[in-house]
Amino acid sequence: xxxxxxxxxxxxxxxxxxxxxxxxxxxxxxxxxxxxxxxxxxxxxxxxxxxxxxxxxxxxxxxxxxxxxxxxxxxxxxxxxxxxxxxxxxxxxxxxxxxxxxxxxxxxxxxxxxxxxxxxxxxxxxxxxxxxxxxxxxxxxxxxxxxxxxxxxxxxxxxxxxxxxxxxxxxxxxxxxxxxxxxxxxxxxxxxxxxxxxxxxxxxxxxxxxxxxxxxxxxxxxxxxxxxxxxxxxxxxxxxxxxxxxxxxxxxxxxxxxxxxxxxxxxxxxxxxxxxxxxxxxxxxxxxxxxxxxxxxxxxxxxxxxxxxxxxxxxxxxxxxxxxxxxxxxxxxxxxxxxxxxxxxxxxxxxxxxxxxxxxxxxxxxxxxxxxxxxxxxxxxxxxxxxxxxxxxxxxxxxxxxxxxxxxxxxxxxxxxxxxxxxxxxxxxxxxxxxxxxxxxxxxxxxxxxxxxxxx
Amino acid sequence: xxxxxxxxxxxxxxxxxxxxxxxxxxxxxxxxxxxxxxxxxxxxxxxxxxxxxxxxxxxxxxxxxxxxxxxxxxxxxxxxxxxxxxxxxxxxxxxxxxxxxxxxxxxxxxxxxxxxxxxxxxxxxxxxxxxxxxxxxxxxxxxxxxxxxxxxxxxxxxxxxxxxxxxxxxxxxxxxxxxxxxxxxxxxxxxxxxxxxxxxxxxxxxxxxxxxxxxxxxxxxxxxxxxxxxxxxxxxxxxxxxxxxxxxxxxxxxxxxxxxxxxxxxxxxxxxxxxxxxxxxxxxxxxxxxxxxxxxxxxxxxxxxxxxxxxxxxxxxxxxxxxxxxxxxxxxxxxxxxxxxxxxxxxxxxxxxxxxxxxxxxxxxxxxxxxxxxxxxxxxxxxxxxxxxxxxxxxxxxxxxxxxxxxxxxxxxxxxxxxxxxxxxxxxxxxxxxxxxxxxxxxxxxxxxxxxxxxx
Numbered sequence: 001x002x003x004x005x006x007x008x009x010x011x012x013x014x015x016x017x018x019x020x021x022x023x024x025x026x027x028x029x030x031x032x033x034x035x036x037x038x039x040x041x042x043x044x045x046x047x048x049x050x051x052x053x054x055x056x057x058x059x060x061x062x063x064x065x066x067x068x069x070x071x072x073x074x075x076x077x078x079x080x081x082x083x084x085x086x087x088x089x090x091x092x093x094x095x096x097x098x099x100x101x102x103x104x105x106x107x108x109x110x111x112x113x114x115x116x117x118x119x120x121x122x123x124x125x126x127x128x129x130x131x132x133x134x135x136x137x138x139x140x141x142x143x144x145x146x147x148x149x150x151x152x153x154x155x156x157x158x159x160x161x162x163x164x165x166x167x168x169x170x171x172x173x174x175x176x177x178x179x180x181x182x183x184x185x186x187x188x189x190x191x192x193x194x195x196x197x198x199x200x201x202x203x204x205x206x207x208x209x210x211x212x213x214x215x216x217x218x219x220x221x222x223x224x225x226x227x228x229x230x231x232x233x234x235x236x237x238x239x240x241x242x243x244x245x246x247x248x249x250x251x252x253x254x255x256x257x258x259x260x261x262x263x264x265x266x267x268x269x270x271x272x273x274x275x276x277x278x279x280x281x282x283x284x285x286x287x288x289x290x291x292x293x294x295x296x297x298x299x300x301x302x303x304x305x306x307x308x309x310x311x312x313x314x315x316x317x318x319x320x321x322x323x324x325x326x327x328x329x330x331x332x333x334x335x336x337x338x339x340x341x342x343x344x345x346x347x348x349x350x351x352x353x354x355x356x357x358x359x360x361x362x363x364x365x366x367x368x369x370x371x372x373x374x375x376x377x378x379x380x381x382x383x384x385x386x387x388x389x390x391x392x393x394x395x396x397x398x399x400x401x402x403x404x405x406x407x408x409x410x411x412x413x414x415x416x417x418x419x420x421x422x423x424x425x426x427x428x429x430x431x432x433x434x435x436x437x438x439x440x441x442x443x444x445x446x447x448x449x450x451x452x453x454x455x456x
Numbered sequence: 457x458x459x460x461x462x463x464x465x466x467x468x469x470x471x472x473x474x475x476x477x478x479x480x481x482x483x484x485x486x487x488x489x490x491x492x493x494x495x496x497x498x499x500x501x502x503x504x505x506x507x508x509x510x511x512x513x514x515x516x517x518x519x520x521x522x523x524x525x526x527x528x529x530x531x532x533x534x535x536x537x538x539x540x541x542x543x544x545x546x547x548x549x550x551x552x553x554x555x556x557x558x559x560x561x562x563x564x565x566x567x568x569x570x571x572x573x574x575x576x577x578x579x580x581x582x583x584x585x586x587x588x589x590x591x592x593x594x595x596x597x598x599x600x601x602x603x604x605x606x607x608x609x610x611x612x613x614x615x616x617x618x619x620x621x622x623x624x625x626x627x628x629x630x631x632x633x634x635x636x637x638x639x640x641x642x643x644x645x646x647x648x649x650x651x652x653x654x655x656x657x658x659x660x661x662x663x664x665x666x667x668x669x670x671x672x673x674x675x676x677x678x679x680x681x682x683x684x685x686x687x688x689x690x691x692x693x694x695x696x697x698x699x700x701x702x703x704x705x706x707x708x709x710x711x712x713x714x715x716x717x718x719x720x721x722x723x724x725x726x727x728x729x730x731x732x733x734x735x736x737x738x739x740x741x742x743x744x745x746x747x748x749x750x751x752x753x754x755x756x757x758x759x760x761x762x763x764x765x766x767x768x769x770x771x772x773x774x775x776x777x778x779x780x781x782x783x784x785x786x787x788x789x790x791x792x793x794x795x796x797x798x799x800x801x802x803x804x805x806x807x808x809x810x811x812x813x814x815x816x817x818x819x820x821x822x823x824x825x826x827x828x829x830x831x832x833x834x835x836x837x838x839x840x841x842x843x844x845x846x847x848x849x850x851x852x853x854x855x856x857x858x859x860x861x862x863x864x865x866x867x868x869x870x871x872x873x874x875x876x877x878x879x880x881x882x883x884x885x886x887x888x889x890x891x892x893x894x895x896x897x898x899x900x901x902x903x904x905x906x907x908x909x910x911x912x
Contacts, residue, residue, distance in 0.1 A: 004788075004789065005507060005565040005568045005569045005788045005789075006504060006569065007499070007500050007503060007504065007507075007565075007569075008500065008502060008503065008504055008552075008553050011500035011501075011502065012500060013497065013498070013499050013500070013566055013569070013570065014497060014498040014499075015497060015570070015573070016495035016496055016497060016580070019496040019497060019498050020496065023496075034821050034851055035846050035849065035850075035851050035852070036846070036851075036852075036853070037823040037851060037852065037853030039472035039475075039822070040472055040475040040476065040479075041469065041470060041471060041472060041475060042469070042470040042475050043463070043469050043470075044463050044464065044467030044468060044469070044599055045467075045501065045555075045585060045587070045599055046464060046467065046521075046587075046599075047463060047464065048462060048463065048464055051461060051463075062526070062527070063526075065502075065523050065524075065526070066523070066524040067521050067522070067523055067524065067555075068521075068522040068523065068524050068547065068550070068551050070518070070519075070521070070589040071518070071543075072543055073543060074541050074542070074543050074546065077541075079541075082541060085530050085533075085535075085538060086530070087527075087528055087529060087530050090530065091524065094524070095524050096464075097464050099501075099523075109461040109463075110469055112461045113461045113462065113463075113469070114469065114471070117471070119867055119870045119871055121855075121856055121857075123853070124472070129501060131501070131502075133526040143500055143501055143502070151856065154856040154857050155857075156829075156856035156857045158829075158835055158839070158854055158856050159856055161839065162839075162854070165843070169846070277836060277839065280836065280840070281839055281840065281843060332460075332461045333460065333461075365490050366495070367493045373612075373614075379614055380733060380736065383614070383617065383618075383733065383737055384736070384737065387621070387737060390491050390492070390625070393491065394491075395490055395491050395492075395493060396491070396492075396493065397492070397493030397579070398614060398618070399577075400577055400607065400610040400612035400614050400615055401577075401610050401612045411575055414575045415575055
């Protein structure tokens with residue numbers, strides 16, 4: 001009967017320490033989301049398959065976890081189809097639900113489904129796990145949290161400005177200095193594609209460009225060539241790979257290159273607006289940077305594109321990203337609702353804070369005082385004291401078993417409980433109790449009120 | 457392409473108001489868990505199937521959501537087996553993972569897997585969703601949160617005493633008065649089964665008895681008869697269905713009836729200990745009650761059994777439950793680890809608080825002030841003010857689009873935002889801004905600092 005227990009690959013157990021640290025990050029993000037006027041929603045862990053399938057490309061479809069129908073799920077499957085033993089045909093017949101792959105598509109579904117209850121523009125945030133059947137690797141899991149904030153129902157560029165402020169506010173509060181907020185605009189990418197004669201290959205072009213950091217310039221060029229973008233066109237990209245100067249001067253250079261493309265010019269205008277506003281408002285600890293190679297894998301961005309890079313010297317890739325998408329709810333039949341949003345990468349932020357030792361020491365809300373258990377009468381007296389301490393919001397435990405004092409002290413030490421109280425026969429008589437500071441070893445004789453005063 | 461969006465039956469979207477109310481309950485429970493010394497853990501949403509299957513009985517096995525393997529999951533399935541088109545045979549071959557069905561079995565798995573890192577006795581809490589392919593009905597969902605606290609590694613009855621205090625503390629803090637904490641002991645049930653000559657039918661007996669509230673005395677008796685319990689034995693149960701008097705006198709009566717059963721006597725001794733301690737400590741708003749018919753469907757309880765009933769007059773069934781289980785980790789190869797735990801029924805507690813109108817008005821952390829957007833220059837000035845307000849922790853929004861004043865005011869009203877600030881050309885010059893109280897309609901001319909003072 002006994003089984004050696006384990007968990008599925010790519011998933012994790014979180015210990016009390018880890019949960020507390022994750023909660024610290026989540027609560028910081030949540031607090032800033034609410035300060036900026038975002039409201040929380042939650043959607044189901046699984047959606048109807050048709051809600052998710054076809055929204056993330058073929059690779060996405062493959063990586064979506066499908067849930068097997070319940071009961072006699074084969075009885076409705078046509079014998080002819082069943083005999084083919086073909087996953088592509090069988091899967092939709094035996095699985096009608098799937099675990100959510102991100103929070104954006106469920107959000108789009110939510111907006112359309114609840115459009116009559118929502119006051120637009122709708123600023124929502126959502127912090128929930130998502131699941132992907134990806135090959136697990138360092139920092140990539142099959143279950144992980146996304147922390148998203150989006151606005152739908154306004155195409156105002158002030159939203160982009162506020163999202164940059166929001167990123168800055170969160171990382172500043174987390175004491176993570178030196179974060180780079182990379183920004184680009186899909187219209188600039190379209191303009192470039194237009195200029196190099198690859199307008200009809202925009203997706204191939206952006207997907208290849210997005211890999212620049214990972215695979216390097218040469219491989220990106222090879223990929224573009226293999227996708228049918230001309231060598232001449234690729235040559236024209238040269239100056240873009242090597243844009244230098246500050247944000248403003250990069251924008252001016254881009255303007256020259258893209259002068260012929262009206263869409264490209266629109267993108268430049270938008271970036272200029274954002275950069276000017278942020279220059280006036282200032283950022284606390286982050287730096288805004290134009291990155292014209294930034295495309296992100298997702299095909300639905302139509303305007304601004306964001307990505308957050310961890311401080312230099314921390315090998316971590318992006319710790320956040322987002323952008324504007326003009327037609328997301330269109331897939332569910334609601335057109336002309338523009339959206340823009342950002343996401344925080346909880347797991348990577350966690351690793352960065354851990355690497356840089358930035359978690360506050362007080363982050364784990366551990367027990368403050370343990371009452372030693374000397375036996376039934378003493379424990380009963382302890383529980384009366386404990387009741388009074390808890391009423392004052394002091395985190396308190398009774399060691400449940402009357403046993404060796406040393407064992408109980410070791411327990412307090414291992415658990416990092418800073419104080420223990422000892423209540424023996426004499427203490428019950430005198431109502432003066434022994435409180436021990438576990439760090440200093442110092443002992444004091446205190447009344448109930450004095451203990452409360454000291455620990456509060 | 458357009459799809460009419462919907463979500464799977466038995467699942468729910470939560471609106472901002474609902475999320476905030478749920479968070480209020482969760483944070484109350486969490487706060488008390490930590491006050492009592494429980495530490496948070498989290499486990500993956502899905503476990504390996506062998507971790508879950510066989511742990512909840514045949515019905516449980518059927519209600520567990522199975523996840524389809526990824527990729528070419530049919531290629532490894534033996535053709536002979538495949539041709540049988542039999543779910544029972546096929547499922548384990550095409551599905552290796554399953555969504556967790558409760559938090560107790562994953563916790564047992566966690567304890568065994570991490571036994572060398574844990575300091576026992578281990579007091580953990582866990583607040584996460586679980587999934588069951590149950591037929592959805594009022595108050596029963598396919599995805600719902602469980603809020604569990606358990607202690608493993610001690611058989612001390614002080615834990616039972618503390619759990620009763622914990623229930624009382626949570627419901628008192630939620631201002632839910634009149635809750636009944638029903639308690640029983642599995643050993644008493646065993647004793648009764650022994651006395652009525654049904655010792656070998658203990659499970660059938662307890663399962664039937666557990667249904668008393670739902671199906672009534674006669675149907676329970678019928679079920680027992682159908683399971684082979686003798687009519688004479690069932691007749692002996694008569695006085696138990698009608699135990700009267702207070703906790704103490706009920707215990708004395710039970711003692712007489714069960715005098716011959718040493719296990720039954722042990723159960724009575726345990727209940728007596730718990731009742732005496734709680735009598736001395738007192739409860740704030742809940743009432744402790746012996747309910748000898750209480751068995752709960754789960755077969756693994758071995759000692760105390762808890763169930764919480766909503767206040768009289770609220771039609772809701774149990775809003776919490778739990779008990780002691782001596783051998784839970786045994787299924788994963790770790791023997792002699794006694795555990796005891798309780799659970800809070802978040803959804804039902806929510807419905808009870810809603811019914812009795814007990815949610816505090818301040819529960820939704822909504823935006824405090826909206827800045828009206830009169831155009832680009834004005835909005836830029838607004839964002840500078842907004843930055844200052846947010847730095848003082850005031851939840852602030854800029855209406856993103858410059859548009860009709862009336863539309864923006866309507867938005868503020870619908871969103872229940874209590875204040876708006878108007879910044880026009882004149883205000884930018886004078887740096888004195890118009891703040892409007894949306895409830896009273898009153899307008900004031902204030903400086904930035906005065907606005908902050910008023911809203912802080």
